[in-house]
Amino acid sequence: MTAGAQEWALPDDPAAVREALIGWYEDDHRDFPWRRTDDPYEILVSEVMSQQTQLGRVVEAWEAFLERWPTTAELADADRADVVGFWTDHSLGYNNRAKYLHEAAGQVQEEYDGDFPETPEELQELMGVGPYTANAVASFAFNNGDAVVDTNVKRVLYRAFDVPDDDAAFEEAANELMPDGRSRVWNNAIMELGGMACEQTPHCDEAGCPWREWCGAYASGDFTAPDVPTQPSFEGSRRQFRGRVIGTLREYDELEIDPLGHRIRVDYTPDGEYGREWLEGILADLESDGLVELDRDGDVPIARLRR
Incomplete structure (x- = not known):
């Protein structure tokens, strides 16, 4: 010290x-599969998935993700809506993490010729990769972290x-x-x-x-510890309904706002507490994240996935 x-x-x-x-x-x-690899792409996927999901549930999703997109090249070439849809189907938390992971794969291909950067500082240049994740990837993939x-x-x-x-x-x-x-x-x-x-x-x-x-x-015998943040309940949360919007638009391609509302929650009423204003707020967030497009040219907004 x-x-x-x-x-x-x-x-x-x-x-x-x-x-x-x-x-x-x-x-x-514990024998998690990402502990048996030093592939930076596989480790990055595990780190992003683990940010909001219990590790036991991440294993199945991680294996399925890598089976579908085994390299950064294949992920970068994927349709972003498919990547976001995978995230939603596996209840992996905020969908913008899928969007960032997709964009980071594109950066690795285009800016680094398919080879991952190896230091925490360089890894932070990738979309959605903050200091913690960058350091984890540098440590577990390259033995080169703090x-x-x-x-x-x-x-x-x-x-x-x-x-x-x-x-x-x-x-x-x-x-x-x-x-x-x-x-x-x-x-x-x-x-x-x-x-x-x-x-x-x-x-x-x-x-x-x-x-x-x-x-x-x-x-x-005093096991006091710093406060540990509690993960907000997923059931009934804004995250849950963001995921339902994405899943519904994958099925229907595009929907006017009221039909969309009725499909994502049974208590949707256009002028109620969970009505148009509430849903437009969720759609605006998804639009800001680059996941959804809102067509406001007509009398009623139409939502569709951004391709």
Whole structure:
């Protein structure tokens, strides 16, 4: 830790801490298929899918996606409506993630001659790829990333080493702890620790947590952790109805606004709470995301998928 930084410190023998975690992970961990590849395209797909979907459900979608579009070249050549439709059919969250993934594949083909950029900074040039995803792809595909800091990692560092609930402190601690040149295995390992042993309700002994001898929370019994954001319910959410709009327009090609409304929710009434104004708001969002076109030339707006 740098002088004058936050009031926390890693154990006196950080090498032992590192070896214990990597050994624990390599002995036994969840066998997700994207952990068996270093293909940056396959890893990017897994990272984008995992942003709003439980990992267990991502496996089937990830395998089906790559079977249909196994390379960036094939994804870039695909009809965007088909890619968005796949996203909707598999309940993978916001449809604009599918749009961005499609556009990123096009960038790889056109701007990088089909070869992925390898550093976090370059990867952020791809559409829809932010700092976290860029670093994850750099780590897992190229072993060339910084420490990944997600909710699980923050929880582990907060409990084990009293790192304060501060993003800068978490970044500093995570990068200080990560062994040089081992971002692939390290980031997988520490996220696995947070996901399997150091969950919101910890399972220290049951999961054989390798950090128990150093962990402040284990010693004190105080397993307080930073607040963990709760994913909003999908049922009845705006995300759900965005997906229904896309799915319905895939079936009907185009619809006037009221017939569309009646097909996406049973309580749709043109002048009601869930009526034209509500639906036009959803359509405007989808239009802004480049997923839907609204023809406003007639008396009644007509919606269609953007091709």
